Amino acid sequence: MNRMIKTGARFLLLGLTIAAMLILGGCKTENETNLVLTTGLDDDEVFRIETTSCSQAEMQIYLANMQNQYEAIFGDGIWNTDLAGKKLESNIKDTVLAKIAQVKVMTLLSDQYGVELTDHEKELARQAADAYFATLDQAEIKALGATTDVVRKIYREYALADKVYHFIIRDITPEISDDEARTITVEHILFKTYSLDSNGEKIPYSEAEKAEVRARAEKVLQKIRAGEDFEAMVSAYNEDNKSIYSFGLGDMEQGYEKAAFDLGTDEISDIVETVYGYHIIKCLNTFNREETDANKRKIVEKRRREVFSREYDVFADSLMKNLNQPLVDKITIFRDPAIKTDQLLTIYEEHFSGVFE
Numbered sequence: 228m229n230r231m232i233k234t235g236a237r238f239l240l241l242g243l244t245i246a247a248m249l250i251l252g253g254c255k256t257e258n259e260t261n262l263v264l265t266t267g268l269d270d271d272e273v274f275r276i277e278t279t280s281c282s283q284a285e286m287q288i289y290l291a292n293m294q295n296q297y298e299a300i301f302g303d304g305i306w307n308t309d310l311a312g313k314k315l316e317s318n319i320k321d322t323v324l325a326k327i328a329q330v331k332v333m334t335l336l337s338d339q340y341g342v343e344l345t346d347h348e349k350e351l352a353r354q355a356a357d358a359y360f361a362t363l364d365q366a367e368i369k370a371l372g373a374t375t376d377v378v379r380k381i382y383r384e385y386a387l388a389d390k391v392y393h394f395i396i397r398d399i400t401p402e403i404s405d406d407e408a409r410t411i412t413v414e415h416i417l418f419k420t421y422s423l424d425s426n427g428e429k430i431p432y433s434e435a436e437k438a439e440v441r442a443r444a445e446k447v448l449q450k451i452r453a454g455e456d457f458e459a460m461v462s463a464y465n466e467d468n469k470s471i472y473s474f475g476l477g478d479m480e481q482g483y484e485k486a487a488f489d490l491g492t493d494e495i496s497d498i499v500e501t502v503y504g505y506h507i508i509k510c511l512n513t514f515n516r517e518e519t520d521a522n523k524r525k526i527v528e529k530r531r532r533e534v535f536s537r538e539y540d541v542f543a544d545s546l547m548k549n550l551n552q553p554l555v556d557k558i559t560i561f562r563d564p565a566i567k568t569d570q571l572l573t574i575y576e577e578h579f580s581g582v583f584e
Contacts, residue, residue, distance in 0.1 A: 267549070268280075268549060268551045268554075270554070271283040271284070271372075271554070272551055272554070273285070273286050273324070273327075273550075273551055273554055273555060273558075274324070274328065274548065274549060274550045274551060275548075275549045276328060276331050276332060276335065276546050276547070276548045276549075277335055277546050277547055278335070279331045279334055279335060280331075281327050281328070281331060282372075282377065283372060283554060283558065284371060284372035284373060284374070284377045285327065285377060285380070285381055286323060286324065286327060286558060287370070287371045287372055287373075287558065288371050288373060288377070288378070288381065288568075288571065289323045289326070289327055289381075289571070290319070290320065290323045290558065290560065291367075291370075291371060291560075291561055291566055291568050291569075292568055292569050292570070292571040292572070293319060293322075293323055294319065294560045294561060295566070295567060295568060295569035296569050297315075297319070299569065306560060308426070308427070309426050309428075316559070316560050319560070320555070320558065320559075320560075324555065328548070329388075329539075329543075330384055330385055330388045331384065332539070332542070332543045332546065333387070333388035333391045333392070333539070334384050334387050334388060334391075335542075335546065336391055336538075336539065336542050337387050337388075337390070337391045339542065340391065340394055340395070342387070342390055342391050342394050343387070344383065344386060344387055344390065348386060348390070348582065349383065351386070351578050351579060351582065352379065352382040352383045352385075352386045352578075353379055353382070353383075354578060355382045355574050355575055355577070355578040355579070356375070356378045356379040356381065356382040356383075357375065357378075357379075358574050358577075358578070359378055359382070359570060359571055359574045360373065360375055360378045362568065362570050362574075363568060364565075366563075366565045366566070367565070367566055367567070367568050370561065370563065370566055371566075371568070381571075382575060385575060386575075386579060389579065389582075389583055390583050392535060392583075393583040393584070395534070395535050395538055396531040396532075396534055396535055399527075399530060399531045399534050400527070401526075401527060401530055403523040403526050403527060405514075405519060407476070407526070408475055408519050408520075408522040408523040408526055409475060409476070409514055409519055409522075410473055410474060410475045410514075410515045410518035410519045410521070410522045411473065411474065411475075411487060411488060411510065411512060411513055411514065411515060412471065412472070412473040412510075412511045412512040412515050412518070413471070413472055413473075413487050413490070413508050413509060413510050413511055414457070414461060414470050414471050414508075414509045414511055415461075415465070415467070415470060415472070415506045415507060415508045415509065416444075416447065416460055416461055416464050416465045416467075416470070416506065416507045417465055417466050417467040417503060417504050417505070417506055418440045418441075418443060418444045418447075418464065418466060418504050418505045418506075419440070419466045419503060419504040420432045420436070420437045420440050420503070420504040420505065421502075421503070421504070440504065440505060441498065441505055443464075444498050444505040444507065445498060447460055447464050447507065448495075448497070448498060448507050451495060451507065452495075457495065457509050460507075466504070467503075471511070473515055473518045474487075475518075475519070475522040475525075476488070480501045480502065482499055482500065482501060483499055483501050483506060483508070486499045486506075486508055487508050487510065490508065490509075490510035490513070491510060491513060492510055492511070492512060492513050493509070493510065493511075494509070494510050495507065495508070495509045495510075496508040496509075
């Protein structure tokens with residue numbers, strides 16, 4: 228079963244640091260930076276936003292790194308996956324294009340705030356760029372169109388975007404109470420009410436099939452109420468790929484969350500229905516200190532992203548954006564196993580971790 232946490236069902240940008248997610252994912256969120264097709268761009272210019280632009284080499288570098296991060300987890304067959312009728316290859320190209328555009332917009336936004344890199348920060352960007360370039364072999368350099376100048380530009384702009392983000396959210400330090408961030412830990416037994424087709428898409432059971440599943444869940448609950456060991460029932464009947472979850476308010480489906488938060492330690496719920504099926508929930512811990520503190524940090528970062536996005540969106544919407552669609556169509560993921568590069572953002576984090584905090 229996919230995780231029930233509402234934001235966990237989508238593909239993640241694997242390998243990105245928290246800072247990278249804030250920079251790249253915090254602006255425009257699902258809407259992202261829109262680009263419009265126009266003429267007047269150079270042959271190797273993927274897009275232009277006002278006075279800044281993205282070259283083909285830049286996009287190839289970002290794309291290759293994200294491609295290899297996906298393949299390291301899911302295998303190279305992932306590109307045949309359909310997302311709402313669209314191949315993942317097209318989806319990842321759109322994602323990379325939008326994320327680079329967001330970084331470019333933030334470099335323009337830096338002028339509005341008078342934010343610029345110090346000499347030390349520029350030197351860190353240069354060192355990071357050179358460290359990344361040293362990981363590329365000649366085949367990769369040729370395939371990506373990579374040069375030291377292109378890679379240094381990527382790191383310099385990425386660092387500037389990072390600094391702009393932290394400048395805008397510098398005063399956003401809300402106090403989050405234990406009650407607001409409270410995280411509990413539960414164990415559950417899931418009885419699925421769906422199957423998967425050949426593409427991994429869910430096919431809901433019929434009402435008659437659901438009734439059979441419900442009856443099975445009721446029998447198991449009766450056994451538990453009669454004193455059967457919950458762990459034994461989990462081992463025998465759970466159809467989830469895990470049984471224990473820790474979560475806070477707003478993370479789960481409403482019905483599941485309410486049932487779980489109403490339980491005391493070691494208490495067991497009635498049958499709870501979600502889009503995944505029927506659940507029997509046992510509360511293991513009504514207050515997880517470590518997870519609650521982690522959830523406080525998540526809530527703070529969410530509020531920072533919201534503040535940042537409001538400022539970013541207004542600025543981004545005012546800009547002229549030009550896209551070279553024919554060139555974008557020509558750019559594809561690499562089918563060559565020799566193109567293994569995936570350290571672009573890892574090396575950035577190694578050099579810039581904590582620099583703008």
